[in-house]
Amino acid sequence: MQKHLELSQVGISFPTPKGPFVALQNVNLSIAKGEIISLIGHSGCGKSTVLNIIAGLLKATEGGVILNHKEVNEPGPERAVVFQHHSLLPWLSVYENVALAVRQVFAGKMTKSQMQDWIEHNLALVQMSHARDKKPAEISGGMKQRVGIARALAMQPQVLLMDEPFGALDALTRAHLQDSVQQIQAELGNTVILITHDVDEAVLLSDRIVMMTNGPAATVGEVLQIDLPRPRDRLALADCPKYNHYRHQVLSFLYEKQRKVEPLPVASAKASQDKRLVKDEVRA
Amino acid sequence: MIIQLKNPMPSSAIASWQPKLRELLRQGSLTLAGLAIFVLCWAALAENLQTSLGQFPGPTAVAIQFKALVAEHQTEKSREELFYQRQQERLEKNPEAVSRPYSGRPTFFSQIQTSLQTVLSGFLLASLFAIPAGVLIGLSPLSYSAANPLIQLLKPISPLAWLPLITIVVSASYPADGLLSRSYLVSALTVALCSLWPTLINTIVGVSQVPADLQNVSKVLRLNWFRHVRAIVLPSAVPMIFTGLRLSLGIAWMVLIAAEMLAQNPGLGKFVWDEFQNGSSDSLARICVAVAVIGLIGLLLDRLMLSLQKAVSWDKSVQLR
Ligand SMILES: Nc1ncnc2c1ncn2[C@@H]1O[C@H](COP(=O)(O)OP(=O)(O)OP(=O)(O)O)[C@@H](O)[C@H]1O
Numbered sequence: 001m002q003k004h005l006e007l008s009q010v011g012i013s014f015p016t017p018k019g020p021f022v023a024l025q026n027v028n029l030s031i032a033k034g035e036i037i038s039l040i041g042h043s044g045c046g047k048s049t050v051l052n053i054i055a056g057l058l059k060a061t062e063g064g065v066i067l068n069h070k071e072v073n074e075p076g077p078e079r080a081v082v083f084q085h086h087s088l089l090p091w092l093s094v095y096e097n098v099a100l101a102v103r104q105v106f107a108g109k110m111t112k113s114q115m116q117d118w119i120e121h122n123l124a125l126v127q128m129s130h131a132r133d134k135k136p137a138e139i140s141g142g143m144k145q146r147v148g149i150a151r152a153l154a155m156q157p158q159v160l161l162m163d164e165p166f167g168a169l170d171a172l173t174r175a176h177l178q179d180s181v182q183q184i185q186a187e188l189g190n191t192v193i194l195i196t197h198d199v200d201e202a203v204l205l206s207d208r209i210v211m212m213t214n215g216p217a218a219t220v221g222e223v224l225q226i227d228l229p230r231p232r233d234r235l236a237l238a239d240c241p242k243y244n245h246y247r248h249q250v251l252s253f254l255y256e257k258q259r260k261v262e263p264l265p266v267a268s269a270k271a272s273q274d275k276r277l278v279k280d281e282v283r284a
Numbered sequence: 285m286i287i288q289l290k291n292p293m294p295s296s297a298i299a300s301w302q303p304k305l306r307e308l309l310r311q312g313s314l315t316l317a318g319l320a321i322f323v324l325c326w327a328a329l330a331e332n333l334q335t336s337l338g339q340f341p342g343p344t345a346v347a348i349q350f351k352a353l354v355a356e357h358q359t360e361k362s363r364e365e366l367f368y369q370r371q372q373e374r375l376e377k378n379p380e381a382v383s384r385p386y387s388g389r390p391t392f393f394s395q396i397q398t399s400l401q402t403v404l405s406g407f408l409l410a411s412l413f414a415i416p417a418g419v420l421i422g423l424s425p426l427s428y429s430a431a432n433p434l435i436q437l438l439k440p441i442s443p444l445a446w447l448p449l450i451t452i453v454v455s456a457s458y459p460a461d462g463l464l465s466r467s468y469l470v471s472a473l474t475v476a477l478c479s480l481w482p483t484l485i486n487t488i489v490g491v492s493q494v495p496a497d498l499q500n501v502s503k504v505l506r507l508n509w510f511r512h513v514r515a516i517v518l519p520s521a522v523p524m525i526f527t528g529l530r531l532s533l534g535i536a537w538m539v540l541i542a543a544e545m546l547a548q549n550p551g552l553g554k555f556v557w558d559e560f561q562n563g564s565s566d567s568l569a570r571i572c573v574a575v576a577v578i579g580l581i582g583l584l585l586d587r588l589m590l591s592l593q594k595a596v597s598w599d600k601s602v603q604l605r
């Protein structure tokens with residue numbers, strides 16, 4: 001495997017009033033070019049922290065990240081981030097939001113009209129051309145998320161980092177955007193790292209699923225290789241035994257091996273856990 | 285009307301207009317009712333209030349004085365015209381003659397104009413300082429820690445305390461025959477010094493509260509300092525900055541009147557003071573006219589800032605009032 005993105009012995013501790021809090025420890029991960037990786041784990045285990053370290057928004061206190069033989073120590077557009085809450089600039093139109101990124105990244109490399117074409121192209125990629133002059137407040141949550149993706153793609157990043165990009169969306173919109181991400185990635189071949197809470201999403205999209213142990217001092221627990229042919233079709237997969245096997249492995253990691261010890265009365269904790277399982281079954 | 289016939293509004297537009305119109309009518313009639321009650325109470329109170337200058341003026345007396353003030357203004361203006369006309373004639377006959385500016389008594393309306401000019405220049409001065417300073421202070425926690433105690437200390441100082449200092453400093457450092465008159469400068473500087481605080485503080489708060497997500501966008505894009513400030517910080521702080529500007533303008537107007545009264549600087553404040561010293565039987569009514577006009581101008585200035593605030597505010601979910 002050609003070395004592309006490498007996390008070695010990454011650890012981070014946050015200073016807190018009660019002394020340093022070790023959030024991550026010994027995180028090792030080697031990611032090939034064009035791979036889609038999802039990070040999955042219980043809430044608060046440190047997924048966002050891993051992503052932010054790769055993005056350069058947080059500095060690891062131990063170990064480091066290497067992208068194409070260069071150490072990552074500050075944020076940059078070659079590692080574009082799709083934020084959980086879209087984070088579009090509310091005073092700019094859809095077009096202007098993407099334009100801000102394009103003008104910054106391609107200043108001096110593209111002419112004005114080339115930039116215009118490139119912005120339009122990326123909006124078309126996420127099917128948002130029709131709303132180009134609208135303000136973020138005037139479009140739906142799913143549309144905002146798509147514009148956030150367009151903005152990230154327009155930077156032509158080597159690595160696309162997505163923090164629960166579809167977490168706040170309804171199931172239909174989410175399915176639609178998952179398909180777009182698959183398609184776009186197949187076209188452009190970016191490396192994608194995606195945080196998700198959704199087991200189906202992880203299995204559907206990933207080449208590998210990185211499952212994280214619970215914090216504090218969280219680390220990579222298991223890595224699951226997903227050998228399903230692409231393009232993947234959610235309907236066909238629903239009946240595929242291999243697919244269900246993968247789902248089962250992730251679920252058993254999350255709910256058996258890394259079962260979250262919650263400070264709830266035993267009975268209700270058990271009940272809520274059962275409910276979660278049932279819900280997952282229904283979705284499958 | 286014709287346009288409407290050619291291009292009839294969709295029924296939904298009409299439907300959305302009607303409640304608006306009804307709301308407008310309701311608000312209008314309630315405003316009038318409030319005003320009417322106020323005037324009636326005033327008239328009743330005034331009748332029973334004896335002062336050293338005679339009876340306290342009621343609405344009619346004040347209206348009469350308002351007319352008188354308008355008339356005075358018109359006579360003064362025609363006198364001025366006459367003066368310049370005669371001077372012109374004299375100059376044509378004898379080019380050696382000295383030409384002088386007209387030096388008549390300032391009327392009520394010219395005092396209004398002076399006050400408006402002074403308040404706007406003082407406010408402008410304050411804003412030109414407060415917004416950039418607020419941005420710089422708000423962006424750096426270090427300078428914030430240094431500046432904040434100072435701001436809290438200076439903010440509550442009354443205009444009356446600044447005035448003597450400013451007067452002395454101006455007369456020491458500014459020539460008496462400068463382009464701007466000293467009294468104008470003193471008033472404007474006092475206004476600026478007292479009114480800059482809300483703008484400064486709101487700008488600091490607005491600038492330091494840029495959401496972390498937007499700051500991360502800026503970092504990922506590697507925006508340099510200037511672009512970061514221009515593209516992310518300023519637009520994000522605009523609603524707060526304008527809230528501050530509006531408060532500042534309100535304070536500026538209040539401070540100006542007080543400063544004019546105390547320092548005998550030209551303007552509405554001086555008009556009130558002169559009438560108070562004058563102590564004729566009409567003085568009270570004339571002061572009442574001035575008080576009403578001061579209130580009215582304050583209201584208009586606030587409405588002006590409000591519409592400006594609405595125009596630049598990108599956050600349409602916030603209801604500005
Ligand atoms: N700046 C910080 N200071 C102190 N502790 C922090 C800080 N940032 C994160 N943490 C802690 O690090 C741990 C991991 O946080 P992180 O946000 O990465 O979790 P996550 O896996 O993304 O959770 P979620 O799925 O809920 O988003 C948490 O326990 C959190 O409290």
Ligand SMILES: [Mg+2]
Nearest residue numbers: 047048049163
């Ligand atoms: Mg997170």
